[in-house]
Amino acid sequence: MDIHRRNNVTVTGNPAGPAVVLAHGFGCDQNMWRLTVPALADTHRVVLFDYVGAGRSDLSAFREERYSSLDGYAQDVVEVCEALDLRDAVFVGHSVSAMIGVLAARRAPERIGALVMVAPSPRYIDDVGYHGGFGREDIEELLASLEANYLGWSAAMAPMIMGNPERPELGEELTASFCATDPAMALVFARTTFLSDSRDDLKTVGVPRLVLECTQDLIAPRAVGAFVHAAVPGSKLVTLEATGHCPHMSAPEATNEAIAGFLADLR
Template identity: 75%
Template sequence: MDVARRNNIRVTGRADGPVVVLAHGFGCDQNMWRLVVPALANDYRVVLFDYVGSGRSDASAWTEDRYSSLDGYARDVVEVVEELDLRDVTFVGHSVSAMVGVLAAAAVPERFSRLVMVAPSPCYIDEDGYRGGFDAGDIDELLESLESNYLGWSAAMAPVIMGNPDRPELGEELTTSFCATDPDMARVFARTTFLSDSRDDLKSVAVPTLVLECAQDVIAPREVGAYVHAAIPGSRLVTLDATGHCPQLSAPEATAEAILGFVGAAR
């Protein structure tokens, strides 16, 4: 198995620096980190990759059985860090990848030393005593719309997810990214993402963790950030003065500054 080709691994930055692995969310790829990478690359070895079924990964390696659970994506992460024999990894996961990172760190704890969770959500559906941002009917409707007309759903939803209506180019970029994803693979990833409940996994986190939320985010409201922060003892919660679910695009300088401040302080 050629993991480097399968996951389109790219390594940049300082060759002998501490390792930062950047992981993208649903409908995206490693290009979503491009505005943050230069700030990290000065002092860190930065590893980027695409999950199988996203970006320039090897789509022939995709199977519905594997990628119908977050464990399949966590296996991608584990295989990437093992392929490069990475240690003392700071894993930066956006959106659903924040929880993928939790699973990967639990699987091979000897390889991970820090987690940065960017706009995380362990569960998207509201329950008594928990606000995920959506009720079950909302999620069912979202998935039905996505499955019946993925391109139309992408054009309608990407700008909402991105936020920042005064900067339409950001929503257009996310729409393009969504539309570049194979619809069948995207449908599976969407169901895996929006129907997941990883709240119990938070208790397994045993490394320094930064929870990075946006001031306004329709996908991961601030109640979710507070929940994740409370569930991980000793974690740090930082609220960016940013709108939308993708601060690495809408507020890259602030996002990079928060990551660097956390990683540097942890050393």
């Protein structure tokens, strides 16, 4: 299988620099990192890709049984790293991709040498002693609404996820990204994302890691950032002066500065 075509792999930046892999979240694609790439390109080899079912990936490669688990997406990451023969790459994962990165690093530790977790959440549903931000009924209702009317759900939810109502163009861009995704494939990814529980997987992280949270985030509230930081020994937690769930779009300067500082510390 041509992994480059399957995952619409793009490689840019400094070919002699260490590799950084940028991974998008649910309903997005690699274009969401366009404000981060220039901040890394001079010093790093920057790898972008689309998960199967998103962006310009090969939709014919989508298999529900594979992508009904975060492990399926993690396998995509490993195969992209293998196709490019990456070693000790820094994996920057937004939202659910932060957890996908944890799984990929455990599966192929020689390929991924550090993790940057942007607005991560290991579990979206509240549990005893854990605040994920949603009740189970909330998530079931969210998924039912998505299945019944994906375009309507996207138009309503994307601006809420993005936050920053004073900058409606951000919500409009995320809405357009959601709406460009095949509804059936989006539903599979949504169920995989919002019903996942990766809390125990955090204990397996054995590489340097940076956790980035926002001051206000509907999807991953600060209690979640604190949980991830506490669960991953040696991690660094940075609270960005940003609102919403997509700081790489709404506050790229602060996000890029935090990532660049972490990368500099790794040298």
